[in-house]
Amino acid sequence: MPGCFKKTLFALASAMSFVSFILIVVAMGTQKWITGKILCKTGADLVNATDPELVKFTGDIYYGLFRGGKVRQCGLGGRRSKFTLFPHLVKKLNTGLHVMIIIFLCVAISFALISFGFCILNIIQVPYRAIKGPAGICLWNLLAGGFTALAVASFIAAVKLHHLTERIANFQEIFQFLVLEEQYEGSFWLCVASATAHGVNLLLIALSAIRFPEFKTKTEEANVTAEDIMY
Template identity: 85%
Template sequence: MPGCFKKTLFALASLISFVSSILIVVAMGTPKWMTGKILCKTGADLVNATDPELVKFIGEIYYGLFRGGKIRQCGLGGRRSKFTIFPHMVKKLNTGLHVMIIMFLCVAIFFSLVSFGFCILNAIKVPYRAIKGPAGVCLWNFLAGGFIVLAVTSFMAAVKLHHLTERIANFRENVFQFVILEERFEDCFWLCVASATAHAVNLLLIAISGIHFPKIKTKTEEANVTAEDIMY
């Protein structure tokens, strides 16, 4: 029974690792990490807009790691546009930090898949020459989760400390200046957080698999030895 229980835990851990890698891939490919509201400050200042009139100058913006879009509201109606981060916009951002976020997530995908493979090997007990057993699986999950945390933390630093949204909103805006009124982390950002949480759950499952449960033994009946048995 304990062997079957451990196999079930490792099979569940392998599934979680695979799902974690899928979540990261989906998050990287979707342009909805951040959304926000942007105010066309130049247009509002030109007409000296008051509070009720400011609605005509408030647009929207959304972006991910590779692309995004915005709606410019400068008093003449909304104008939609889409943009890509690479190759031109990234030069105006904190290039090193943005590339590091992408690299951290790519490494996290790699370690998630490694964890997936090692969980399967532990579940079916295939011999192999590498770091094996619960300690090895814990290592790969810890590395995968750690790199996801680094990516999420770096993205938050880019948004809050390096004013990423404002830089993107004002990219190639020679006439109008935009001010950020509101910022909100969207689903793709939280997918990465969920992926890191999944690896924390894996660590818990592996810890449970290391518990040694007592084996259930059937009680044997005592044999009655007679004098005749001893003679024969």
């Protein structure tokens, strides 16, 4: 029973590691990390637009790690455009920080796959002490979850401290745009879910280290008599 319990926990941990890997890949591939509302300040100032009229000067923006799009509203209707962050737009941003986010996520993908492999090895009981046991799985989950958390924290810093949305909105624009609101979207929360999955894995591995008492059936002592010896 204890062996089956541990194998079940390792199977769940391997599934969580694989799910974490998928979540990061999907998050990097989709481009809805941030959505927001942008105001064409220059156009609104030119016509002295009041609050009811500001709707005509309010557009939308969305972007991810590699590309995005926006709708410019400067009083003459919306104009849609798409952009890519590499190779030109990234030069206007905090290049080092943005590249670090991508590197952190790539490293997290590698460690998530390694954690998945270690879980499989523990399920089939590969007889190598350097591999067998929960310590290796905990290590790789800590690294994978840590790098994912670093990527999430770096992205938040880029948005809040380095005004990432405002820089993107004003890239190659004659008019000035202000960010009215911005919110994190599905791709961002996928990375948060990936880091959470590794935290759940640590809990599962901790449970696998619990030793359950083994119940053994008591064998009846044989009563040897003189008659048994004679016969």
